[in-house]
Amino acid sequence: MPEVIFPGPEGRLEGRYHPQKSKDAPIAIILHPHPKFGGTMNNKVVYNLHYAFHDMGFTVLRFNFRGVGRSQGEYDQGIGELSDAASALDYLQSLNPNSRQCWVAGFSFGAWIGMQLLMRRPEVAGFISVAPPANMYDFTFLAPCPSSGLIINGEADRVVPPADVTGLAEKLQQQKGITVTHQTVPGAGHFFENGMDEMIGNVQDYVRKRQTEPHIR
Template identity: 65%
Template sequence: MPEVILTGPEGRIEGRYQPGLVPRAPVAILLQPHPAQGTMNHPIVLALYQSFVRRGFATLRFNFRGVGRSQGTFDNGIGELSDAASALDWLQQFNPEAHTTWVGGFSFGAWIGMQLLMRRPEIKGFISIAPPANMYDFTFLAPCPSSGIIVDGENDEVVPPPAVLKLVDKLKTQRHITIEHQTIPGANHFFQNEMVELMAVVDGYLDMRLANGGR
């Protein structure tokens, strides 16, 4: 889990990077929650990172501007999207022959991740955990260009499940993509007592997609 320092729009970006197991390995970038909720070391982000690493992906997680050793100040999503784009550029620079790209994020990071996939057609899959559909505008997903999974908690006190369901229903009307949706019984926004159940859903979805060649 080597530490890496990237150059972003505001200077230094602190990250952790695990190279892929084989040449042309797929790549994955994982995005932290809002800085008020955590860093790239948040348990959910770390679990996502480890899930992709176990499957041989070249995998990167990093701190947004103003978090940890990353330079800059919080920018309400605009600068953070630029940070994510720079981090993906860095990841692809070291993996120019990667055959597919995935993005995963938790809460605020899920919102940034879904904006990133709208701008980067090479992203073929996403994992969006507790996307803050009641707090931020998701209308940019018109249409959503990639298949993926959205996971939320039944007792999410930050993002009410009906807000997530509304987003899922909108995305499911689009052709040529498949949006999976799973609600974890009893889970709050942070899945504090349901991490095992959360990652079982994520791992099952990843294995299903990878068995189909990532499609």
């Protein structure tokens, strides 16, 4: 898989780009956990999400936020990281102008950034939000949530209490015009040391189902 360097708001950003042969393949970007707590694009959840999307026929890009790995800049409280994500999506779209669909997936801090990106980018057709940190960050910006998606978390998550994720999902499920699916993986912690295969399987089942129902927003 080719390493790529592309321009971000504060200098270059480092990524991994995994294209499909089909010019109209759907595209997805994958967003990693908190940079200050060891989060990188090589996190196991991010890595597995990347390949899960590629296996489903997506052209996929994951990348390091500013200040992580070879990406330039410094951590910016989520504000700059959202701009990084927007630049990554711009870059992915520039390489795939004929893509028929766009998805965003994020894990933990990356899920929070991904949900914000939804509000900026109406072309995003679906999202995967893995262990969104509803106990740490405000998600009220999702009013309304512009696209349907999957929220998935571990039953034994000690970083983000499952009750907080359930509360977030229930709020979003009340909105009209979209469908937010919520799933909990039994016995799984925040990093899915147990339950990784089940989590990835659920993600793939959800995305494949959505792919056969393109009318769902």
